[in-house]
Amino acid sequence: MSDKNHERKRAARDRLVQQRELDRARERRRRTLIVATAVVGVMGLAAVIGLIAANAGKNDKDGQAGPVVTPSGATGEDGLTLRVGADDAPSTLTIWEDFRCPVCAQFEDAFRDTIAELAADGRIKVDYHLATIIDGNLGGSGSLRAANAAACAQDAGKFAPYHDVLYRNQPAESDDAFADNGKLIELAGSVDGLDTPAFRSCVEDGTYDGWVEKSDTAFGEGGFQGTPTALLNGEPIFPKKGDEEISVANLEKWVAEANKGKKPATSGATPSP
Numbered sequence: 001m002s003d004k005n006h007e008r009k010r011a012a013r014d015r016l017v018q019q020r021e022l023d024r025a026r027e028r029r030r031r032t033l034i035v036a037t038a039v040v041g042v043m044g045l046a047a048v049i050g051l052i053a054a055n056a057g058k059n060d061k062d063g064q065a066g067p068v069v070t071p072s073g074a075t076g077e078d079g080l081t082l083r084v085g086a087d088d089a090p091s092t093l094t095i096w097e098d099f100r101c102p103v104c105a106q107f108e109d110a111f112r113d114t115i116a117e118l119a120a121d122g123r124i125k126v127d128y129h130l131a132t133i134i135d136g137n138l139g140g141s142g143s144l145r146a147a148n149a150a151a152c153a154q155d156a157g158k159f160a161p162y163h164d165v166l167y168r169n170q171p172a173e174s175d176d177a178f179a180d181n182g183k184l185i186e187l188a189g190s191v192d193g194l195d196t197p198a199f200r201s202c203v204e205d206g207t208y209d210g211w212v213e214k215s216d217t218a219f220g221e222g223g224f225q226g227t228p229t230a231l232l233n234g235e236p237i238f239p240k241k242g243d244e245e246i247s248v249a250n251l252e253k254w255v256a257e258a259n260k261g262k263k264p265a266t267s268g269a270t271p272s273p
Contacts, residue, residue, distance in 0.1 A: 068210040071154040076127060080215045082151070084160050085125035086265030091258045093118075094127045096219055096229040099146035099166050099178060100134035104228045107238065108167045114248050122265030123255055124232075128163070130212055131219040131227055134173060142171075142178030145203075147212040149184040152202035158194045165190045233258055 070079040093115065097104045118124045130150065132143035146166055153162035165187050171177035178184060181203050188195040188203075202208070219227075230238035230246075232254055238246050241254055 071151040082128040085119035089125040089265040090262035091124045093124045094231040096129045098131045098133045098227045100143045101227045102173045105167045105170045107228045132216045140176030142176040146178040148208045149203045151208035161191045
């Protein structure tokens, strides 16, 4: 009898252990679901807030910036495009960004080198557009001031490297450090030949504030969901294209598919980021 009792006790212990493992697994799945749901909810809320703030900011700022001056070499409708790459590249990557936007910085960190290589090889041209969503979300003027400085760098033919410097030195989203023109001028020292009296004057005077606000208005009227927005030949590719998530490999594949049967650019390319 003692042997049978021992076996029954061991079997009971085994069942208890198995039940505890099942309970732990269910709890892990429950927690994972809660976390995933929360993340999706936050992202959705952020997108809604971003759109509301962008529209509100556009209405608040209408008519405040004075005359619109277009940066040298700006192209596209209303001269709101800052192009990097050869004009005759077979495909166009359109990017809407805000220099205070943390997801824009993550996008740049992940795809900067790949985009630069594609542009340098003449496979794409990159059309940058600037927005000021975070100023509307959190207050401040860092998005506007940084975008104006980037437009000033465009005048000097230094938009691409200065664009990269701004993202590599982006402050925390809640820190409006880019509102300080002195900070933007200091960062220009990292770009060879950019820190000149003309650049400093352009930054301090807010020469392109009206142009930046016009660009932000175009962003709001474009119906975009937030920054960054990335389009390949007009088709959204961030965070996914169709059912495929964006990645370095997929971006290269999508460009190759878009360029099938087409020749790379033959004209001289502008410096890529």
